[in-house]
Amino acid sequence: MSDSSPQPLSLHQRILNDIQQLILTGTWQPGHKIPVEHELMKQYNCSRMTVSKVLTQLAHARMIERRRKSGSFVSRPHSQxxxxxxxxxxxxxxxxxxxxxxxxxxxxxxxxxxxxxxxxxxxxxxxxxxxxxxxxxxxxxxxxxxxxxxxxxxxxxxxxxxxxxxxxxxxxxxxxxxxxxxxxxxxxxxxxxxxxxxxxxxxxxxxxxxxxxxxxxxxxxxxxxxxxxxxxxxxxxxxxxxxxxxxx
CATH class of the missing domain: 3.40.1410.10 (Chorismate lyase-like)
Known part of the structure; x- marks a missing residue:
């Protein structure tokens, strides 16, 4: 008999889901600064590569903006x-x-x-x-x-x-x-x-x-x-x- 229990989320997916929910629920408003990479690394006890991949995926989805030397911010809509x-x-x-x-x-x-x-x-x-x-x-x-x-x-x-x-x-x-x-x-x-x-x-x-x-x-x-x-x-x-x- 096969095991049909749900598979646990990967750490990458859990971090991604957490940030998406903070943005989509409005907890993090447009313009809100995302915690820097080392803060997320400490919070989730993970590598910098994992955090970087999450932020890159969010940037590609246009949910956040990554600004050189300034950090990452929740994207602002371009129109009403x-x-x-x-x-x-x-x-x-x-x-x-x-x-x-x-x-x-x-x-x-x-x-x-x-x-x-x-x-x-x-x-x-x-x-x-x-x-x-x-x-x-x-x-x-x-x-x-x-x-x-x-x-x-x-x-x-x-x-x-x-x-x-x-x-x-x-x-x-x-x-x-x-x-x-x-x-x-x-x-x-x-x-x-x-x-x-x-x-x-x-x-x-x-x-x-x-x-x-x-x-x-x-x-x-x-x-x-x-x-x-x-x-x-x-x-x-x-x-x-x-x-x-x-x-x-």
Whole structure:
């Protein structure tokens, strides 16, 4: 029997994730000076090469700016942006004051279809992991999730059971990303989503579709989140000085 337990993060990935989260959550604002290399080396008990690789990767992703003799700083946006923050589903449910849970309904490895390759920007057939989950607020269905994970980009996902952590949160903890494109639509519930959400077929639902990409513009994951229309809202924050990124 193979061991399906999650693999521990490398030190490089842990440092990268920590800094990304400080930037993406706004804890470190644009212009904030990143701790110098020897401070990060001491904090994480690691080599200078490891720290340098992390900072180089963040610079390539345009999340930080490295200035000679001055240090590294959180990048400032070059134009005014409309910021749409999409919280993690577990966080949304916790805000309601009810227990959160989720269940994996379907998980299968296969090749991407022609339509999916076009959507994700691939010229060849790539292996993907297809996952369907239902998220619950207490005993009430809260969201139906349909997701594709690019196994060329995240091969370890093929062995993950997703029994302890939902796919979106699992990806956010392990995979660096720099760009998320999303589409929001009001639609009518199709038969399967209506049944899983406990609503009538054709009832109003809010559908969020998001493709997340790496620094090399490779698609990491595509997700479709379907919420009952009368139970969910999106809040947009407009600011000339902050750029927000949604969760995976």
């Amino acid at each position: 942006s409309a910021v749409l923050t999409i919280p993690d589903i577990k966080t949304e449910v916790a805000a309601l004051g009810v227990p959160y849970s989720f269940e994996v309904l379907h998980k299968a490895r296969r090749k991407a279809t022609a339509e999916e390759r076009e959507m994700l920007g691939f010229e060849r057939a790539v292996p993907v992991l297809e996952i369907e989950c239902r998220h619950l607020a207490g005993e009430r269905p809260f969201c139906f999730e349909q997701r594709l994970i690019n196994l060329d980009a995240v091969p370890e996902a093929a062995k993950e059971t997703f029994e302890e952590t939902a796919p979106g949160a699992w990806l956010l903890q392990r995979v660096p990303w720099t760009l998320a494109e999303h589409r929001i639509r009001a639609t009518g519930a199709e038969a399967r989503s209506a049944k899983l959400l406990g609503i009538d077929r054709g009832a109003a639902v809010l559908t969020i579709e998001r493709t997340t990409r790496s620094a090399q513009s490779t698609a990491i994951t595509f997700v479709r989140l379907i919420y009952p229309g009368d139970q969910h809202e999106l809040v947009a924050t407009f600011s000339p000085e902050r750029v927000g990124r949604p969760a995976q």
